[in-house]
Amino acid sequence: MYELEILVQVLILGLANGALFALIALGYTLVYGIIELINFAHGDVYMIGTFTALTVVLQLGLTRGSPPEVLFLGLVLALVVAMVACALLNTAIERLAYRPLRNAPRLAPLISAIGVSFILMNVGLHWYGASQVRFPDLLPNIDLLRDVLGLPTAIHFTTKDLFVLVLTVPLLVGLNLFVARTKLGKAMRATAQDREAAALMGIDINQTIALTFLLGGALAGAAGFLSGLYNNTAWFQQGFRGGLMAFTAAVLGGIGNLTGAVLGGFIIGVVSALSDFYLDPRWTQAIVFAILILIMVFRPSGLLGEQLPEKV
Amino acid sequence: MALNARRPRRSTRVHKGLPFAIALAVVLLYPFIDGPVLAPLFGAPTLGIMIPVLIFTLLALGLNIVVGYAGLLDLGYAAFFAIGAYTAAFLTSPVSPLPFRTDFWIALAVSWLVAAVFGVILGAPTLRLRGDYLAIVTLAFGEIVPRVFLNLESWTGGSRGMNPIGRPHLLGYELGVTPLEIGGLVLGPQVPWYYLIVAIGLLSIWAITRLYDSRLGRAWVAMREDEVAAASMGINLVHTKLWAFALGASFSGFAGAIFASIFQFIDPFQFDFSISIMVLAMVILGGLGNIWGVLAGGIVLGLFDRGISAQVSVWLRGLGTALGIPALATIDLSRSRLMIFGIALVLLMLLRPEGLFPSARRRAELHPEESEVAARGELTYGARLPVER
Numbered sequence: 001m002y003e004l005e006i007l008v009q010v011l012i013l014g015l016a017n018g019a020l021f022a023l024i025a026l027g028y029t030l031v032y033g034i035i036e037l038i039n040f041a042h043g044d045v046y047m048i049g050t051f052t053a054l055t056v057v058l059q060l061g062l063t064r065g066s067p068p069e070v071l072f073l074g075l076v077l078a079l080v081v082a083m084v085a086c087a088l089l090n091t092a093i094e095r096l097a098y099r100p101l102r103n104a105p106r107l108a109p110l111i112s113a114i115g116v117s118f119i120l121m122n123v124g125l126h127w128y129g130a131s132q133v134r135f136p137d138l139l140p141n142i143d144l145l146r147d148v149l150g151l152p153t154a155i156h157f158t159t160k161d162l163f164v165l166v167l168t169v170p171l172l173v174g175l176n177l178f179v180a181r182t183k184l185g186k187a188m189r190a191t192a193q194d195r196e197a198a199a200l201m202g203i204d205i206n207q208t209i210a211l212t213f214l215l216g217g218a219l220a221g222a223a224g225f226l227s228g229l230y231n232n233t234a235w236f237q238q239g240f241r242g243g244l245m246a247f248t249a250a251v252l253g254g255i256g257n258l259t260g261a262v263l264g265g266f267i268i269g270v271v272s273a274l275s276d277f278y279l280d281p282r283w284t285q286a287i288v289f290a291i292l293i294l295i296m297v298f299r300p301s302g303l304l305g306e307q308l309p310e311k312v
Numbered sequence: 313m314a315l316n317a318r319r320p321r322r323s324t325r326v327h328k329g330l331p332f333a334i335a336l337a338v339v340l341l342y343p344f345i346d347g348p349v350l351a352p353l354f355g356a357p358t359l360g361i362m363i364p365v366l367i368f369t370l371l372a373l374g375l376n377i378v379v380g381y382a383g384l385l386d387l388g389y390a391a392f393f394a395i396g397a398y399t400a401a402f403l404t405s406p407v408s409p410l411p412f413r414t415d416f417w418i419a420l421a422v423s424w425l426v427a428a429v430f431g432v433i434l435g436a437p438t439l440r441l442r443g444d445y446l447a448i449v450t451l452a453f454g455e456i457v458p459r460v461f462l463n464l465e466s467w468t469g470g471s472r473g474m475n476p477i478g479r480p481h482l483l484g485y486e487l488g489v490t491p492l493e494i495g496g497l498v499l500g501p502q503v504p505w506y507y508l509i510v511a512i513g514l515l516s517i518w519a520i521t522r523l524y525d526s527r528l529g530r531a532w533v534a535m536r537e538d539e540v541a542a543a544s545m546g547i548n549l550v551h552t553k554l555w556a557f558a559l560g561a562s563f564s565g566f567a568g569a570i571f572a573s574i575f576q577f578i579d580p581f582q583f584d585f586s587i588s589i590m591v592l593a594m595v596i597l598g599g600l601g602n603i604w605g606v607l608a609g610g611i612v613l614g615l616f617d618r619g620i621s622a623q624v625s626v627w628l629r630g631l632g633t634a635l636g637i638p639a640l641a642t643i644d645l646s647r648s649r650l651m652i653f654g655i656a657l658v659l660l661m662l663l664r665p666e667g668l669f670p671s672a673r674r675r676a677e678l679h680p681e682e683s684e685v686a687a688r689g690e691l692t693y694g695a696r697l698p699v700e701r
Contacts, residue, residue, distance in 0.1 A: 038444050097658050101665075106443050107385060108661045111596060114589060115657030122651035240585070244455070247448070286459045289452035296449045297437045 005154050010277045011270060016161045016230060018269020019168035023223035024246035025253070025261040026175060027090075027216030033256035034192045034212045035102070040113035041093055043243015044120035045086050045217055049224020050234045051127050053082040054135050057228075062138055071138060075229075079167075083221035090217025091210050099206070117240070124236030132235040135228040139163055164230050171222055172262050175215065179258060188212055192256070241285065245272070248292040254305020263303065339510055343503045354623065359502050361618045363574060366509045367567050369610030372594040373516050373603065374563030379592065380601035381524060382556035383536030384438075385447040388454020389591055391434065392427045392561040394583035396568020398461055398468065399423040401578055404478025409467045416480035420569045427565025428558040435557030439550055454588050462580040473579030477572045480508070488574060505574055512566055520603055523559065532556055533601075586650070590617065593657055598667055605669030617653075622646055 024046050031039040056078040062071060097116050101109040139160045145151045179185035190198040191208045199205050227242070228234050249268040253260025268288060275284040295302060343359060351357045371393055378386045402408045403419040414422070434453045438446050461468045468474060480487045487504045523529050531552045534542040543549050572578045590613070598609020625645040632640025645652065660667070 036444075038448065097662070100662055104661075104665055108665045110385070110444055110447065111592075112658050112661040115654040115661070118589070118650045118654030118657070120654075122648055122654065125650070126647070244451075251448070280463075282459075282463050286456045286463070289456050292452045293437060293449050296441060296445055300441065300445060 002154075006277075008155050010273045012155070012157055012161055014270035014273030015266060016164045016269070017273065018249075018266035019164050020223050020227050020230070020265075021242075021246045021249045021269050022172060022262040022265025023168060023219045023226070024242060025249040025265045026172070026258060027220045028247050028250040029253070029255055029258060029261040030188075030212050030216045032250070034188060034209055035098070036106070037098060037109050037113065038247070039098075039213075039216070040110065040243075041097075041116035041120055042090075042216065042220060043241075043246065044117045044124070044239035045090050045093075046220040046224045046227070046242060046246075047124050047234075047236060047239030048089060048120060049082045049086045049221035050135070050228040050238065051124055051224070051236075052085045052221070053078040053225040053228050054128070054133065054234050056081050057136055057138065063136060064138055064140075075138065079222065079225045082225040083218045086221030086224065087214045087217040090213045090220065094210060094213040099209075117243075121236055121239065124239070128234060128236065130236070132233050135232045135234050137232050139229055160230060164226055167222070167226060171219060175219065176258055178215075184208070184211060245285075245288055248288055248295075251292060252295055252302055254302025257302065257304045260302055260304035343499060343506055347500075357500070359500065359506060361615065363502060363505060363509065364571075365611060365614030365618055366506075366513065367571050367574075368591060368594065368614045369607060370509065370513055370516065370567040370570075371564050371591045372598070372606050372610040373513070373520060374560050374567070375591050376560075376595050376601065376603065376606045377520065377523070377532075377563070378556050378560035379595055380606065381529065381536065382532040382553065382560075384553065384556060385443065385450070386557075386560070387447045387451035387585075387588055387592065388434075388457070389450075389560075389564060390583040390585070390587035391454045391457035392430060392564040393568045393571070393587065394458055394461060394580070395430050395561075396423040396427045396565035397572040397578045397583070398474070398568075399426045399565070400569035400572045401474040401477050402467075404573070405474050405476060407469060407474055413478070416478045416569075416573060419478065420480075420566065423565040423569035424562050425565070427568065428562035431557040431559075431561025432554050435554055435561075439553055451585070451588075454585060458580040458583045461583075468580070471579060471581070473577055474572075475577040477576050477578070479573055479576075502574075505570075509570060512570070516563055516566070517603060517607075520563075524603070528552065528555055590653070593653065596667055597656070597660060599670035600667055602667070602669055605667055608669055609667065617649065 024042065027042045027045070028039060031037055031042070057074065060074045060077070062074045066074070093116050097112045098109050101112055142148065142159045143156050144159060144162060145153055145155055145157050179188060187198070187203045187208045188211065190201065190203055191205055195205055198208075227238070245268055246265065249264035250261045251264070252267060253262070253264030255261075268291075271291065272284050272288060275281075275287050279287070342362070346357050346359050346362075371389065374392075375386065375389045378384050378389070400416070400419045400423045402410050403414045403422060404416055406413075434450070438449050441449060462470055464470075479489065482504075485504075487508065488501050491499060491501055524532075531542065531547045534545065534547055535549060535552050539549060542552075591610075594610040594613045595606050596609070597613055598607065599605030622645070625643055628643050628645070629641055632638070632643065
């Protein structure tokens with residue numbers, strides 16, 4: 001394999017994982033954009049998404065050998081269940097743990113979010129135990145470049161990679177359109193800009209914030225489903241690690257900025273893949289956190305965020 | 313300004329001598345009542361549980377400076393604990409990569425200093441940040457530091473950890489090895505450790521209360537309340553913040569060195585995120601900014617985490633068996649440690665965000681409607697203003 005081909009291979013892996021980070025990062029950025037809260041529990045909602053999808057898959061008894069139509073319907077069901085479960089969970093968390101603290105000092109909801117994160121982690125621990133669980137490998141793993149297109153290359157771009165991108169891109173585009181074009185999206189943007197003024201204009205603030213958590217939760221559910229299928233593993237601590245990576249992505253892109261979160265997700269995915277391959281996987285997490293610190297220090301507004309004057 | 317700059321009331325100092333004397337007597341006599349009184353009650357001596365609890369309480373005292381006094385939310389405090397522990401291990405352990413070894417007492421002082429220096433190093437980049445951004449950066453540091461210790465395998469032994477670690481010598485006696493005999497009374501090997509921790513704890517409490525009443529302490533509180541106002545009153549924010557980070561971190565240096573020496577073994581997994589949160593929860597439970605509250609919070613939460621949850625499980629299982637409730641009969645609360653912790657944090661924030669024993673000032677901030685003035689009925693509409701004669 002030529003060096004260039006290795007690089008491309010690493011990039012493909014990075015982009016696929018980056019797509020997952022982007023989905024989770026959107027949840028962070030949506031919530032931060034609207035109520036300026038780092039939803040610490042978001043990573044664990046994503047973990048619950050993987051676990052829900054895994055439970056559906058195991059209950060249906062899906063395997064690689066299942067008939068294609070059964071497999072397809074089963075996967076659609078797992079995706080829908082994971083998305084709905086996470087959307088409802090995220091909304092419930094907002095209602096119970098964050099809404100009562102909306103006017104409290106900013107430390108209070110953050111600590112409450114950490115508490116919720118611990119609760120969810122413990123739920124995961126009881127659900128599938130302390131060690132990593134195998135997520136069945138259900139997707140056909142056909143090499144598209146060489147076996148299908150007949151290109152003379154050693155790069156693997158499989159149906160699995162394609163599946164992640166095919167499912168992620170419409171979700172990302174759909175969310176952007178929703179926020180930019182629909183009336184509810186406009187309400188979200190208005191609430192983010194000035195909650196009181198938005199309320200005076202007749203926007204139901206509580207409903208709009210709940211909707212934001214609903215959307216973020218649904219995306220986290222989709223990411224959980226995809227991550228299980230793509231990486232073939234589920235673990236109760238994946239939410240904490242994955243959540244921090246995705247949060248870094250959101251900050252890198254400029255927290256509160258949807259396009260920025262997606263861009264940040266892909267960058268973090270690629271950087272992790274490069275570090276995994278060229279350096280040492282053991283240092284990847286440290287490198288990502290170092291990036292997080294550097295952005296926070298030198299450009300807290302992120303790549304695409306606006307430089308806002310400090311509120312006094 | 314200088315004309316009426318009266319010293320503020322010493323809010324954190326002990327006013328009531330008697331309760332303090334009683335508490336001190338209980339603390340000092342505890343090892344003697346542990347064996348004969350507490351051991352039959354709990355089925356085993358409690359000192360083994362008490363020692364880690366006290367170490368964590370020592371950590372909580374340090375974190376209280378950063379979070380409670382200066383108002384800087386630090387989610388990576390375990391990093392300094394790790395730095396303190398590894399410094400002590402490097403200086404005293406036979407497996408250390410350093411070409412020399414020192415005595416434990418020197419290592420203790422060096423750990424204190426190294427932790428303080430790292431407090432400044434890790435604090436410096438965060439100076440411009442506020443609130444939750446600061447929290448995230450400290451969290452990232454808290455994740456990076458144990459990972460560095462894990463990955464620098466040739467120095468730290470990586471996941472195998474470091475063992476053994478030097479013990480303190482005092483007057484020719486090595487702490488924690490042999491039972492101590494004083495005039496026919498035999499005390500377990502852990503008892504001298506207990507007194508060492510208590511001594512360091514009392515020293516820390518004394519230092520921290522003095523600090524709180526000092527110019528620096530008042531600057532911390534002013535900064536916590538309003539950075540802009542504090543800066544315009546002439547407080548140097550950079551110095552004030554860095555001192556908070558340095559002093560806050562330094563106490564975890566003590567705790568880390570003692571922790572390493574007592575348990576004779578450290579590995580990077582002992583210093584993960586849950587430790588940072590545990591210590592933070594101790595500070596918040598007790599009451600941010602109130603040193604006695606933090607002490608109480610640390611001991612209550614630490615005991616719950618280390619001992620009570622297992623004990624309560626046993627009781628609940630007994631109750632479940634007696635009542636014929638199978639779910640209760642097989643309960644094991646220690647598996648739900650995180651959940652109990654999480655629920656406690658959420659409930660605390662919802663019901664009593666100022667903690668169980670808040671400082672008077674904090675309480676007034678969080679409940680303006682119940683502030684002393686309003687409670688006395690003064691300054692409300694129609695009330696007669698007190699006339700000074």
